[in-house]
Amino acid sequence: MSTRIESRSTAVAVDGEIVAPKTSSRASRDRKWRLKVSIGQVVAILAILAIWQGISGAIIPAYLISSPTSVISDTITLLQTHTMWTDISVTAQELILGYAIGVVFGILVGVLMGSIKFLSGVFEPIIAGINGIPKIALAPLFLLWFGLGIWSKVAQASMIVFFVMYYNVYMGMLSISPMLVKLFQVMGAKRGYVARKVVLPSLSIPIFAGLKASVPFAMIGVIVGEFIAADKGVGYFVLQATQQFDSAGLFSGIIIMVAMVLIGMRIVTFCQNRVLFWQKQGHGR
Amino acid sequence: MLEFRNVTKRFETPGGQEVNVLQDVSFTVDDDEFCVVVGPSGCGKSTLLNLALGLVPVSEGQIIHNGKVVESIVSSDVGYITQDANLLPWSTVLDNIMSPLEIRGVPKAERRAQAMEWAEAVGLGKFVDFYPGQLSGGMQKRCSIARTMAYDPAMIYMDEPFGPLDAITRTVLQETLLNLWQTRRKTILFITHDLVEAIALGDTVIVINGQPGSVKARIPIPLSRPREIRHLAADTEFVELHTKIWSYLEPGVESMA
Numbered sequence: 001m002s003t004r005i006e007s008r009s010t011a012v013a014v015d016g017e018i019v020a021p022k023t024s025s026r027a028s029r030d031r032k033w034r035l036k037v038s039i040g041q042v043v044a045i046l047a048i049l050a051i052w053q054g055i056s057g058a059i060i061p062a063y064l065i066s067s068p069t070s071v072i073s074d075t076i077t078l079l080q081t082h083t084m085w086t087d088i089s090v091t092a093q094e095l096i097l098g099y100a101i102g103v104v105f106g107i108l109v110g111v112l113m114g115s116i117k118f119l120s121g122v123f124e125p126i127i128a129g130i131n132g133i134p135k136i137a138l139a140p141l142f143l144l145w146f147g148l149g150i151w152s153k154v155a156q157a158s159m160i161v162f163f164v165m166y167y168n169v170y171m172g173m174l175s176i177s178p179m180l181v182k183l184f185q186v187m188g189a190k191r192g193y194v195a196r197k198v199v200l201p202s203l204s205i206p207i208f209a210g211l212k213a214s215v216p217f218a219m220i221g222v223i224v225g226e227f228i229a230a231d232k233g234v235g236y237f238v239l240q241a242t243q244q245f246d247s248a249g250l251f252s253g254i255i256i257m258v259a260m261v262l263i264g265m266r267i268v269t270f271c272q273n274r275v276l277f278w279q280k281q282g283h284g285r
Numbered sequence: 286m287l288e289f290r291n292v293t294k295r296f297e298t299p300g301g302q303e304v305n306v307l308q309d310v311s312f313t314v315d316d317d318e319f320c321v322v323v324g325p326s327g328c329g330k331s332t333l334l335n336l337a338l339g340l341v342p343v344s345e346g347q348i349i350h351n352g353k354v355v356e357s358i359v360s361s362d363v364g365y366i367t368q369d370a371n372l373l374p375w376s377t378v379l380d381n382i383m384s385p386l387e388i389r390g391v392p393k394a395e396r397r398a399q400a401m402e403w404a405e406a407v408g409l410g411k412f413v414d415f416y417p418g419q420l421s422g423g424m425q426k427r428c429s430i431a432r433t434m435a436y437d438p439a440m441i442y443m444d445e446p447f448g449p450l451d452a453i454t455r456t457v458l459q460e461t462l463l464n465l466w467q468t469r470r471k472t473i474l475f476i477t478h479d480l481v482e483a484i485a486l487g488d489t490v491i492v493i494n495g496q497p498g499s500v501k502a503r504i505p506i507p508l509s510r511p512r513e514i515r516h517l518a519a520d521t522e523f524v525e526l527h528t529k530i531w532s533y534l535e536p537g538v539e540s541m542a
């Protein structure tokens with residue numbers, strides 16, 4: 001919104017003729033660099049796996065750290081069982097519900113607090129106080145309130161997600177340019193128009209920041225809930241595996257959790273790319 | 286009509302004290318008048334416009350807009366071209382220009398046509414699908430000019446609209462503005478720190494200077510219209526006016542050095 005530095009890589013001539021950017025050599029340099037980084041990543045991962053495989057059994061007993069080969073074969077076998085898929089679907093349900101509820105309330109409260117000064121004056125310290133509770137400590141309480149089923153886990157996850165979303169959105173509200181809002185009022189815009197065309201798009205970046213950060217937090221909430229008391233779910237499975245000294249199963253469970261989080265992140269990124277297309281077009285690309 | 290009556294504006298400084306930015310400012314802008322305000326950087330010109338539109342409250346005095354005391358944001362048939370472009374970064378040039386038309390409920394096809402016309406007029410015809418982030422500072426400013434002009438308000442407040450533009454683009458846009466004003470008669474309050482521009486455009490030039498800023502002079506510009514902006518500099522009357530207005534600006538300029 002403010003004046004920007006006018007040096008650009010995408011050159012645009014004064015008379016309106018759009019000149020192709022002179023970046024072919026730079027693009028190939030970029031590509032080479034990316035390839036180098038990718039190779040480095042693969043090598044690093046392989047090295048870590050090799051070390052893991054090497055010390056398993058030889059230096060550290062296999063029942064403690066398992067080994068990559070047994071984790072992989074275990075994961076494959078597990079994914080062919082019906083119970084594993086039940087666990088995954090229960091955890092996925094808890095994850096999606098907890099995430100959605102936390103996100104909706106986080107955005108709602110963030111917007112309210114950001115638009116009504118009196119509310120934020122009264123409730124800001126209260127919310128900060130509640131956020132000070134180590135939320136995992138509330139798990140037994142949620143169990144008491146919502147029982148053994150999925151809802152105690154949903155509550156735990158949404159509680160954590162709420163705060164992540166709330167703080168992102170509230171800060172986003174404070175960063176909206178008051179001049180832009182006032183200017184639209186001068187143009188005759190009513191509240192609804194300002195909300196749709198100015199406020200909501202201004203919030204898109206903080207909302208997506210919150211949506212992304214929230215995915216792994218939602219998983220933490222769900223898994224903690226399943227650790228406390230459950231009879232289904234990936235967290236429950238991991239706990240069982242641990243109690244049976246089945247370290248390969250434990251690692252498989254963790255891999256499945258990571259996969260679920262990564263899928264969630266991908267979905268958010270996909271949506272983000274569709275919504276924040278305008279942001280990519282900036283000068284500093 | 287716009288009237289400032291003994292308006293004083295105080296801001297709180299970062300140190301917590303109050304400082305007067307504008308002091309006892311009084312002037313009127315008549316209907317259909319082209320009124321230009323000149324003054325050095327920091328004398329309170331942008332503040333003056335923000336006050337006139339009710340974006341910030343006055344500390345003392347009154348502002349009367351079309352017979353009513355300004356107490357909240359003025360939104361009746363006025364346009365404000367702010368010093369920063371203030372475009373929507375998530376909307377294209379065309380959508381930005383169309384937004385006030387959309388607010389007014391202008392049908393889509395008409396809205397497009399009007400917006401296109403002004404995009405062309407400010408030289409952005411080939412850039413209507415660009416996002417503000419893809420434009421230079423001057424192009425962003427031109428887009429914001431088009432946004433205001435396209436909905437054709439009766440009263441326009443402009444804060445250094447041609448400030449970031451090169452001499453040629455600026456002259457072309459000045460001529461466009463003068464033509465428009467001559468054919469459609471509007472009330473214009475135009476801020477600039479360019480003395481030549483002030484004399485070339487205005488019916489009246491108000492000089493604001495000092496810290497706090499106050500009205501140092503109100504100078505009618507008797508140059509005949511239509512004016513040939515490109516050839517004004519050779520006009521003897523123009524040179525006299527230039528010297529005269531310069532003298533009111535001088536003390537402030539010196540104290541800033």
Ligand SMILES: Nc1ncnc2c1ncn2[C@@H]1O[C@H](COP(=O)(O)OP(=O)(O)OP(=O)(O)O)[C@@H](O)[C@H]1O
Pocket residue numbers: 296297298306324325326327328329330331332333368478
């Ligand atoms: N919100 C604010 N709080 C405190 N001081 C402010 C505020 N807005 C403006 N000022 C002060 O008011 C004075 C005038 O500012 P203003 O933007 O009106 O100047 P200007 O004449 O438009 O200058 P320029 O030609 O550089 O745009 C400045 O000293 C500035 O520091």
Ligand SMILES: [Mg+2]
Pocket residue numbers: 330331332368444
């Ligand atoms: Mg200014």
